[in-house]
Amino acid sequence: MTDTATSGGAATGRPDASGRVTGLILVALPVAMVMTMIVWPIGLAILDTLWLPGPDGTGARFSVASYRFFFSDGYSLGNLWITIWTTAVSTAILMAIAIPLSIYLRFRTGRAAAVVQALAIFPLFVPSIILAYAFVRVLGPNGMVDIILANIGLPRIRSPYLTVWGPVIGFVWDNLPLTVVILLAGLSGVSTQAVEAARDVGAGRIATFRHIILPRIGPSILVAASFVVLGLFSAFTFPYLLGPAAPEMMGPFMQRTFGDVLDPVQARTQAVVTFLFCAAFGWFYVRSIAANRRRMAR
């Protein structure tokens, strides 16, 4: 009897131990990937920007000279500023389009809504480089819009191609589908009856949005904005193909500094600065999500 009880206890203990091992094995792979593919290169890059050779080219030592150069160089700061500006303006325009569009798609049914949804989601399946090419064909010099205007006797447009607005339009176009999908997921938690109840007690459309819809989709807006901000900060295709040569966004700036100027230390410094901005936003994002979860749990 005693033996049976003992072996029974051991049997009960075994699944816990094996479960713990299985869990650790399952976690080990992604942790190893993050460590080798992300943390290690980031650490190396940061170390490379802080451990520089002396003035005679020998004897590496700790130095912040590369950062001193970046933050005192007008061109570098201009590029950082245009990156922040493009990201902020693109995100604001994107939200201004995506939020009303998502609300329309959530609360309207029928063929028109289905067509709008298909059109809004379509760019998700088109590579960025194709979108950039389409942009040039439509809004570029001698593009479709220009040709139409010329044919009806109107003056040509001031093309946003190769201006700061080129990447902004490209980003908005490219990021609209994912943003709409994320916001629609958030809006699925807002029931039609909750909106109708608000209108029933006297809320107009704006009051309903402000007091009923917005508080419920705040986390979704934050998630969507985070994807957009983090993606835009390190974007390359649109700024390279549609943006101005100078100032340039951090993506093309890094590539050019590394490949054309052949200054890997300064390229890494630019990368670390870009990473620190993204990390700061990531910290804000995680903190907001955690605060929201705490609020929901109370």
Add this chain to the structure above:
Amino acid sequence: MATLTLQSLGKSFGTTAAVTGVDLVVGDGELVCLLGPSGSGKSTVLRMVGGFEGPTAGRVLIDGQDVTHLPPERRPTSMMFQSHALWSHMTVAGNIGFGLRLRGLSRADVAQRVDAALDTVGLPGYGPRRTDQLSGGQAQRVALARSLVLEPKILLLDEPFASLDQHLRERLREEVRDLQKRLRITMVFVTHGQDEALALADRIVVMDRGRVQQADRPDRLYRAPATPFVAGFIGQMNLIAGEVAGGRFVQGAMVLAAPVADGPALLAVRPEALAVSFGTGAGRLHRVTDFGSHAVAEIDLPEGTRVKAHLPEAPDAAPGMPVTVTPRRHTLYRDDRVLWVSDTAPGAAPVAVDA
């Protein structure tokens, strides 16, 4: 004072007519139930009154004023939804006071009226609670308080207790009834439960396939149903198709006096109006269910119809035993209208006979 008038109200979704030609007047302080099966159009009518659906035909008038094209926020109505539709990011007080805040009332006034509304629905002190801390019944009371606090002329209720258990449903509907009598508020209540309609309503509007079948007092709906649909929908009814020939309704071995024109007819007999004798006859006893207070015998007639009869107590009879059934009181229908009524049920007004 608040009266609701619906004039030839209709609603079509594409080529599908959801509601057709609804005419109805709801008097001041009256509680009217819209009753019907799923898809009968009752909720669509209510949503048109509340402004959530635009009619494709007809008008909605409140106190004589045409509100057909007003949005919900500009109508003197308030709606209680089936899923209570409370806003989970607000407290109970926030939910109830939201409409008042939109109207620009001071914080103190809002708090005072919210407290009064919570007292009215029996939830004093619940203001600071979160909505997810409420039971189903409490959530519906808060939804009711949210509607009542705005003092609407007409309160609309769209199956508000459908998701609650039977006991709670009965208690809440009694409370709503008491509240309606006390506040003298005009109410339109949608339900698909006839018990709920019979327990609550001053008048019941029975709907089927988008049309009003009958709008009448609950007792008259039971005793003098105007159409075979109402006869079958309100209470239990045996419906037997047959022929009238030479002043007699004939179906198998059943022959009844029917002084009306020859032609097809539908015989309607309540189970309690069907006399049963065991041992002889063309019918066969299928089953007897003893409910304690009475028993129900299910009898197969020769032509294949199965009818139910109420008995004062369970008989000593086995399934398959020959049975004779004789209607004591019955109605004949033809073309969805009353053709003939054998007599008038006690306590009911005389029934119009269309021979």
